[in-house]
Amino acid sequence: MKSLFIVCDGLGDRLTNGKTPLEAAKTPNMDLLAMNGITGIMDPVRAGIRPGSDTSHLSLFGYDPFKLYTGRGPFEAAGAGIKLKEGDIACRCNFASMRNGRITDRRAGREEEGLDQLSKAVEKIKIDGVKLIFKRCQGHRAVLVVRGKGLSPRITDTDPEETGVPPAKSKPIDGKKDSVKTADILNEFTRKTIEILSDHPVNSKRTGNGKPPANVVLCRGTGINPHLEPFKKKYGMKGVCICATTLIAGVCRAIGMDTLDVKGANGHTDSDIGAKAKAAIGALKKYDFVFLHIKGADEASHDGNFQAKREFIERIDREVIALVLEEVKDTTVILTADHSTPISIRQHSADPVPIAILGDVRTDSVKKFTERDCAKGGLGRICGINLMGIILDLGNDAELFGA
Amino acid sequence: MKSLFIVCDGLGDRLTNGKTPLEAAKTPNMDLLAMNGITGIMDPVRAGIRPGSDTSHLSLFGYDPFKLYTGRGPFEAAGAGIKLKEGDIACRCNFASMRNGRITDRRAGREEEGLDQLSKAVEKIKIDGVKLIFKRCQGHRAVLVVRGKGLSPRITDTDPEETGVPPAKSKPIDGKKDSVKTADILNEFTRKTIEILSDHPVNSKRTGNGKPPANVVLCRGTGINPHLEPFKKKYGMKGVCICATTLIAGVCRAIGMDTLDVKGANGHTDSDIGAKAKAAIGALKKYDFVFLHIKGADEASHDGNFQAKREFIERIDREVIALVLEEVKDTTVILTADHSTPISIRQHSADPVPIAILGDVRTDSVKKFTERDCAKGGLGRICGINLMGIILDLGNDAELFGA
Numbered sequence: 001m002k003s004l005f006i007v008c009d010g011l012g013d014r015l016t017n018g019k020t021p022l023e024a025a026k027t028p029n030m031d032l033l034a035m036n037g038i039t040g041i042m043d044p045v046r047a048g049i050r051p052g053s054d055t056s057h058l059s060l061f062g063y064d065p066f067k068l069y070t071g072r073g074p075f076e077a078a079g080a081g082i083k084l085k086e087g088d089i090a091c092r093c094n095f096a097s098m099r100n101g102r103i104t105d106r107r108a109g110r111e112e113e114g115l116d117q118l119s120k121a122v123e124k125i126k127i128d129g130v131k132l133i134f135k136r137c138q139g140h141r142a143v144l145v146v147r148g149k150g151l152s153p154r155i156t157d158t159d160p161e162e163t164g165v166p167p168a169k170s171k172p173i174d175g176k177k178d179s180v181k182t183a184d185i186l187n188e189f190t191r192k193t194i195e196i197l198s199d200h201p202v203n204s205k206r207t208g209n210g211k212p213p214a215n216v217v218l219c220r221g222t223g224i225n226p227h228l229e230p231f232k233k234k235y236g237m238k239g240v241c242i243c244a245t246t247l248i249a250g251v252c253r254a255i256g257m258d259t260l261d262v263k264g265a266n267g268h269t270d271s272d273i274g275a276k277a278k279a280a281i282g283a284l285k286k287y288d289f290v291f292l293h294i295k296g297a298d299e300a301s302h303d304g305n306f307q308a309k310r311e312f313i314e315r316i317d318r319e320v321i322a323l324v325l326e327e328v329k330d331t332t333v334i335l336t337a338d339h340s341t342p343i344s345i346r347q348h349s350a351d352p353v354p355i356a357i358l359g360d361v362r363t364d365s366v367k368k369f370t371e372r373d374c375a376k377g378g379l380g381r382i383c384g385i386n387l388m389g390i391i392l393d394l395g396n397d398a399e400l401f402g403a
Numbered sequence: 404m405k406s407l408f409i410v411c412d413g414l415g416d417r418l419t420n421g422k423t424p425l426e427a428a429k430t431p432n433m434d435l436l437a438m439n440g441i442t443g444i445m446d447p448v449r450a451g452i453r454p455g456s457d458t459s460h461l462s463l464f465g466y467d468p469f470k471l472y473t474g475r476g477p478f479e480a481a482g483a484g485i486k487l488k489e490g491d492i493a494c495r496c497n498f499a500s501m502r503n504g505r506i507t508d509r510r511a512g513r514e515e516e517g518l519d520q521l522s523k524a525v526e527k528i529k530i531d532g533v534k535l536i537f538k539r540c541q542g543h544r545a546v547l548v549v550r551g552k553g554l555s556p557r558i559t560d561t562d563p564e565e566t567g568v569p570p571a572k573s574k575p576i577d578g579k580k581d582s583v584k585t586a587d588i589l590n591e592f593t594r595k596t597i598e599i600l601s602d603h604p605v606n607s608k609r610t611g612n613g614k615p616p617a618n619v620v621l622c623r624g625t626g627i628n629p630h631l632e633p634f635k636k637k638y639g640m641k642g643v644c645i646c647a648t649t650l651i652a653g654v655c656r657a658i659g660m661d662t663l664d665v666k667g668a669n670g671h672t673d674s675d676i677g678a679k680a681k682a683a684i685g686a687l688k689k690y691d692f693v694f695l696h697i698k699g700a701d702e703a704s705h706d707g708n709f710q711a712k713r714e715f716i717e718r719i720d721r722e723v724i725a726l727v728l729e730e731v732k733d734t735t736v737i738l739t740a741d742h743s744t745p746i747s748i749r750q751h752s753a754d755p756v757p758i759a760i761l762g763d764v765r766t767d768s769v770k771k772f773t774e775r776d777c778a779k780g781g782l783g784r785i786c787g788i789n790l791m792g793i794i795l796d797l798g799n800d801a802e803l804f805g806a
Contacts, residue, residue, distance in 0.1 A: 360417055360747070361417070362417060362418060362423070362754065362774055362775055362778075363418070363775075364775060364778065376779070377778075378775060378778045379784075380444060380755075380778065380783055380784030381783065381784060382450055382784070383450065386449060386450035386451040386452075387451065388451065389449075389450065389451020389452055389753060390450060390451040390753065391451075392451070393451055393453055393752055393753035393754070396748050396750075396752075398451070398452075398453045398752075398753055399453065400453045400454075400455055400750075400751060401448060401452050401453060401454055401455060401458050401468070401472075402454055402455020402456065402457045402458030402459065402468065402472060402475070403455040403456070403457055403474075403475040403624060403650070
C-alpha cells in the first residue's frame with residue numbers, strides 16, 4: 001500500500017478571539033478528509049515537549065530524537081547537499097562583520113557581494129588531522145563539516161549571538177578528550193577565517209563601497225551525524241520528500257530519502273503549493289511513501305499574522321487537499337503538522353497537532369479538521385514516534401512482533 | 404479486591420461494509436458492562452506495533468516484551484508443561500519427512516502413527532556439555548529445550564520453511580561465542596535426529612503403509628527463557644489462567660500462574676466457553692486474579708469469516724458475559740482483547756482494541772462495547788503494559804510511588 005504523508009508546518013495553534021486559524025479557515029476538503037477518515041491529536045515528539053522542525057520530523061519518521069539528535073548542523077549540511085558520514089561533526093555558519101576584534105554585524109549586513117569568492121577562500125582552510133568541508137548556503141549562511149576520528153558535538157558555539165563582543169571561544173561542555181579536540185578545531189577554524197578574510201580584496205571592495213566586510217565565519221548548532229538506519233531498510237518503502245525547506249530536506253536526506261525539486265516552491269506563503277501537490281501525486285507512481293511538506297503556515301505564525309495563516313490554510317485546502325481527494329486512490333493519506341506555532345506567541349509550542357488519516361481505518365464521528373474537533377477522534381492522542389508504525393499497519397506492511 | 408480479566412483473542416477489527424464484527428453482533432451483556440463501567444481503547448504493546456499473542460499477553464500482564472521477548476520457543480515449552488529455568492534456550496519443533504537429503508514434507512504428512520515412539524527415541528539424544536529436554540506436543544509438533552551455560556537465542560532456524568531443500572544450518576545472528584555454540588548444538592541435534600530416525604522401525608512401517616516417514620526434527624522460534632518475576636511476587640495476587648491455547652498457557656506458566664483445565668474447552672469456535680466461564684467464576688473463590696482467555700474470535704478472523712466471528716462474539720456475550728454479570732460481585736471485571744485481527748486481512752493488526760472495566764470506576768457515557776464507541780470512553784487510549792497497574796489501583800492494591 002502506498003502512503004502520502006502531508007505535513008503542514010506550524011499548522012496547530014491556540015485561540016485568538018475564541019478560534020484557531022484552522023477553525024476560522026474555510027476548509028471543506030480537509031473536513032471531508034476528516035469525515036471519511038480517522039482523526040486524533042498528536043504530540044509530534046512527546047506531550048509537553050516543544051519540538052523544533054528537525055526533532056519533530058525525525059520523530060514523525062520514527063527516529064527517536066532523544067537518542068539521535070545532538071544539534072541542527074548535520075541536517076542543515078545534508079539539506080545543503082553534503083553527503084555526511086557517521087561521526088561527522090557539522091554546524092551552521094554565518095559570514096559576519098568584525099571591527100577591532102569585536103562583532104559589529106552577525107550577518108555581515110545580509111550583503112551578498114563577493115560571498116561566493118570569500119566562501120572559496122574559506123573552503124581552502126586546512127586543519128591537521130581532520131578534513132573540513134565548507135559550503136555556502138542562502139544569503140550569509142553556510143555549513144561546516146568536520147570529518148575525522150574522535151570528534152564530539154558537546155561543545156559551545158563560536159557565534160556569541162550578540163554584537164560588541166569578540167567571537168566566542170568554543171568550549172567543551174564535558175571534559176572529554178573528544179570535546180576538547182573538537183572545540184580546539186572550531187576555534188582554529190574561526191582564527192583562520194579571520195586571517196584569510198580580513199585582507200581579502202573582496203572585503204576591501206565591500207568596505208570601499210560602504211558595505212560591512214564579511215571578515216569572520218561564526219559557527220553554531222554543532223551536532224554529530226548519527227547512524228540513521230536508511231528509511232528504505234527500516235520500513236521496506238522507497239520514500240521521497242517534496243519540500244522547499246533546507247532543514248527538512250536535510251532530515252529527509254539524512255535518512256536516505258530522495259528529494260524532488262518543484263519549480264515555484266519556495267517555502268513561503270506565496271509558494272506554488274499546487275505544483276508541489278501535483279508533483280507529490282505524480283511521485284506516487286514511482287515511490288511507496290511520498291512526503292509533502294508545506295511551510296507557509298509556520299511563516300505566517302512566526303510573523304504573528306492570523307489573517308495570513310488563515311488564508312494560507314485555505315490555499316492548502318483548495319490547491320493541495322482538493323487535488324489529493326480527487327486524484328489519489330488506494331493510498332493511505334495522512335494530513336497533519338510537525339508542531340503548533342501559535343500566532344499569539346510567534347514561536348513553536350508543545351500543543352498537540354490535529355491529524356486525519358484516510359485509508360483502511362475505523363472512521364469516527366469527527367466532521368471537521370481542526371485542533372479541537374480532532375481531539376474527539378478515534379485515534380485519541382497519539383505520539384509522533386508511533387505514527388510510522390500506524391501507517392505501515394494500515395497498509396498491512398508492518399512486521400509482526402512476536403507470534 | 405479480586406479481579407476477573409477476560410481476553411477475547413483477536414476480537415478487534417476494521418470495517419467490513421461499514422461495521423466491525425463486534426458492531427454487527429448483538430451483545431446486550433457486553434454493552435451493559437460498558438454502560439456500567441469505564442471504557443477506552445488500548446494498544447496491547449504500543450501504538451503502531453502489530454502484536455503476536457505471546458508479546459501482547461506478556462505486555463497485558465505487565466512484563467515488557469521489548470526487554471523480555473526473544474522468541475516463541477520458551478512459551479511453547481512452558482505451555483507444554485516443561486518447567487523452564489532462567490537461561491534455558493527453547494524452540495518449537497516439527498517432525499518432518501526427508502528423502503535424499505531434502506525435505507519432502509515439513510509436517511510428515513500430519514501423520515501421527517508411531518510419533519510417540521519416535522519422540523522417545525529423540526528424547527535419548529545427548530550432546531556434550533548441555534542437557535536436552537524434548538517433548539512431543541499436539542500432532543507433529545514438539546518442543547526442544549537446551550539447558551546449560553553460555554547459550555544464546557541469536558541463531559537462525561533449522562526449519563527452512565520450504566520443501567525441496569535440505570534442513571537449514573542454524574547460524575549465529577551475531578558473531579558472539581554463545582550464539583556460535585548454540586547454533587552448533589542445534590545443528591548437531593538435527594544431525595542426530597536424522598541418524599536415529601532414518602532407520603527406525605516405525606519409519607519402515609510408516610513407509611511400508613504408504614505414509615511419509617518422520618525422519619528429521621526441524622526447529623524454529625528459538626528464544627531464551629528470561630527472568631520473569633513471578634506474578635504473585637510482582638503483584639501480591641494469586642493468579643490462575645483458564646485457557647485452551649498452549650502458547651498463552653505457556654506465557655501464564657512462565658510467570659508462575661496456575662493453569663486450570665476445563666472439559667470441552669478447545670480453543671476453537673465450538674469450544675465450551677460456558678464451561679470456561681463457570682470455571683473462571685468458581686476460581687474467584689480461591690484466586691485473587693482469574694484470567695479467562697477465549698480464542699474463537701481470532702480463529703474466525705484468521706479464516707476471514709465475518710459471520711463466524713460475529714456469531715462467536717454473540718456466544719461470548721450469551722454464554723460468558725451474561726453469567727459474569729449475574730454471578731460475579733465485588734470484583735473488578737476487565738473485558739478486552741489481546742490484539743485486533745481484521746477479517747479483511749486475516750492477520751493480526753496494530754489497531755487498538757476496545758476495553759471496558761467494571762468496578763470502582765468513573766463511569767462514562769459510552770453505551771456499547773465496540774471499537775469505535777469505546778474510543779470515546781473515559782479511559783482514553785491506554786497502553787497494555789499499564790493495564791495491571793490500573794487493575795491493581797482500582798482494587799486499591801497498588802503500591803504508592805513516592806510519599
